[in-house]
Amino acid sequence: MSEKxxxxxVTPYKKVLAExxxxxxxxxxxxxxxxxxxxxxxxxxLKIGELSYRKGTEVFHVAVNWxxxxxxxxxxxxxxxTAEPADExxxxxxxxxxGRAEEALRQLSPEDKDFLAMQAxxxxxxxxxxxxxxKGGQGH
Amino acid sequence: MPSLKSIxxxxxxxxxxxxxxxxxxxxxxxxxxxxxxxxVSARPYARKLQEVLSSLALREEAGVHPLLMERGKGRALVVxxxxxxxxxxxxxxxxxxxxxxxxxxxxxGYEGYDLMIIGRKGRDYLKNRPGLTxxxxxxxxxxxxNYATARLIGEEVVAAYEAERYDAVYLIFNxxxxxxxxxxxxxQLLPIVPMQVEEGEHVATYLYEPGRGEVLAxxxxxxxxxxxxxxxxESVASEHGARMSAMDSASKNASEMIGxxxxxxxxxxxxxxxxxxxxxxxxxxxxx
Numbered sequence: 001m002s003e004k005x006x007x008x009x010v011t012p013y014k015k016v017l018a019e020x021x022x023x024x025x026x027x028x029x030x031x032x033x034x035x036x037x038x039x040x041x042x043x044x045x046l047k048i049g050e051l052s053y054r055k056g057t058e059v060f061h062v063a064v065n066w067x068x069x070x071x072x073x074x075x076x077x078x079x080x081x082t083a084e085p086a087d088e089x090x091x092x093x094x095x096x097x098x099g100r101a102e103e104a105l106r107q108l109s110p111e112d113k114d115f116l117a118m119q120a121x122x123x124x125x126x127x128x129x130x131x132x133x134x135k136g137g138q139g140h
Numbered sequence: 141m142p143s144l145k146s147i148x149x150x151x152x153x154x155x156x157x158x159x160x161x162x163x164x165x166x167x168x169x170x171x172x173x174x175x176x177x178x179x180v181s182a183r184p185y186a187r188k189l190q191e192v193l194s195s196l197a198l199r200e201e202a203g204v205h206p207l208l209m210e211r212g213k214g215r216a217l218v219v220x221x222x223x224x225x226x227x228x229x230x231x232x233x234x235x236x237x238x239x240x241x242x243x244x245x246x247x248x249g250y251e252g253y254d255l256m257i258i259g260r261k262g263r264d265y266l267k268n269r270p271g272l273t274x275x276x277x278x279x280x281x282x283x284x285x286n287y288a289t290a291r292l293i294g295e296e297v298v299a300a301y302e303a304e305r306y307d308a309v310y311l312i313f314n315x316x317x318x319x320x321x322x323x324x325x326x327x328q329l330l331p332i333v334p335m336q337v338e339e340g341e342h343v344a345t346y347l348y349e350p351g352r353g354e355v356l357a358x359x360x361x362x363x364x365x366x367x368x369x370x371x372x373x374e375s376v377a378s379e380h381g382a383r384m385s386a387m388d389s390a391s392k393n394a395s396e397m398i399g400x401x402x403x404x405x406x407x408x409x410x411x412x413x414x415x416x417x418x419x420x421x422x423x424x425x426x427x428x
Contacts, residue, residue: 010188012287012369014181030350043196044349045358068359070192077188081287 005037007053009062009078016062016083023054024076026069035071042071046080048123050131061086063131065124089132098125144412147405151398158394164227165387168380172319175377178285179316179370186370193332193363196346196356205353206302207332207360214307216250217275217300218243219293219329219368221313221375222262224280228379229386231314231322232261238324239312240269250308258282258293258372282379285372287365294365301330309364313371314378320385322378327371329364 005024009017024035027049035042045068052061067080101122108115220239222232239262243253254275257263263277276296281289297309309330314322348355 008184008188010185012182012185012290012366013178015184028349033349040347042347042349043192043355044347045355068192068355077192079185079188079192 003037004074005035005039006075007078008076009051009080009083011080011083016085017078019053019055021053021055024051025053026051026078027064028069035069035076037074039071039074041073042069044069046078048120048127050127051078051083061131061134063089063124063128084128084131086131086134089128091129091132094125094128094132097121098129101125142404142408144405144408147401147408151401151405154394154397154401158391158398161387161390161394165384165391168384168387172377172380172384175373175380176316176319179373179377182370182373186366189359189363189366193359196359205356205360207298207330207364210331211304211307213248213250215252215254215305216248216308216310217254217256217297217306219256219297219309219311219371220258220262220266221282221311221371222257222259222265223375223379224260224282226261227386228383231379231382231386232259232265234322235312235314235324236262236265238326240266240272242310242312242326243272248308254306256293256297258375282372282376285369285376287369290369290372291365294361294368297329297368298361298364306330311367311371313375314382316374316377316381319381322382327367329367332360332363 004020004022007017007019007021007024008015022037026033026035027047029045029047032049033044046064046066048065049063050061051064052059054060063082063084063086064078064080065082067078069079070077101118104118105115105122108118218239220235222235226232239255243255246253252273254273255266256276256278257266257274258278259282260277260279263274263279266272267274278293300306301309308328311327311329313325313327315325317323
């Protein structure tokens with residue numbers, strides 16, 4: 001058993017990360033979970049949320065969209081539709097998106113077709129803001 | 141022999157054409173580079189997904205999910221990826237012809253085929269063919285490919301398949317080999333063919349969260365979307381590559397033509413000078 005996890009994160013547009021890390025925390029559909037070296041094979045879906053990984057004492061945060069994670073033999077593959085590391089998030093844009101989504105939600109009733117989509121947009125914006133707030137934040 | 145003036149005019153017009161084809165070649169080269177990058181950077185995701193899927197399918201009996209199940213031989217859907225614009229050599233014609241051949245040959249023995257066409261050129265080519273039904277045409281989406289487009293098409297395809305309107309879905313597109321070569325490819329999108337895993341590869345049992353069925357139900361449609369996304373990217377890269385080489389040879393032909401016309405022009409000029417000289421000399425001779 002190796003001491004490190006081999007983390008790979010890919011989106012349809014590019015490979016975001018390929019790194020050796022010590023610990024991963026990910027937002028699973030049924031709840032947040034952590035992965036340490038020696039984890040049992042696992043396949044799970046992710047929801048919109050914040051994925052963080054620890055390298056030594058440094059902690060990095062990534063805002064992820066819908067996707068899933070496969071853990072096998074200390075290889076962790078994260079396949080997500082979008083992934084934005086904390087230092088790449090445009091806080092202004094995220095705030096604007098949040099405003100737009102809130103505005104749209106006020107005008108829509110829960111029966112509307114777009115309601116779920118807007119709700120997801122709202123969630124994404126919130127997560128982005130939350131993750132951006134962790135910029136350089138260590139030891140969380 | 142055409143007059144000097146008319147030859148000169150033709151040289152001018154061919155030069156203009158060459159300028160245009162050269163510019164188009166440059167533009168395509170720049171676009172190709174970007175499209176190529178997109179293809180290359182989309183590959184890890186598609187490969188990873190295939191890996192996950194095959195390791196999943198390995199552990200599952202067929203029939204566990206409708207998208208994995210072989211059904212009867214009813215109607216089939218062909219999704220054809222072409223370009224919106226021409227001037228790219230045989231790019232559109234090749235893939236459209238391949239689609240027509242595929243449908244006419246009907247190796248699998250389906251009752252009938254419907255066509256979903258992406259790109260104006262494919263529609264133009266196939267719209268009036270007897271016996272072909274165009275069920276849907278998307279135009280002007282190949283300009284900027286994003287994942288949302290692929291998802292839209294993917295969802296539509298999966299919905300039609302799940303409603304049992306079709307028993308199989310095929311994707312026909314130009315796969316990108318290199319800047320100067322494309323290869324018409326026919327892929328079966330649905331039902332999903334489980335990848336063959338080599339003997340002796342170890343099989344670990346997964347822990348599924350939330351449950352096996354739910355995970356499969358989410359990943360399988362995703363696979364269709366990703367396949368379409370990859371197809372779109374490859375098709376666009378191929379289009380630019382095809383246009384680049386078509387415009388390159390057009391420019392070369394124009395240069396060649398300019399050379400020939402210039403030669404003709406010089407000959408005509410020489411002939412005219414000789415004629416004038418002869419007239420002068422014979423005139424001078426006569427007054428002696």
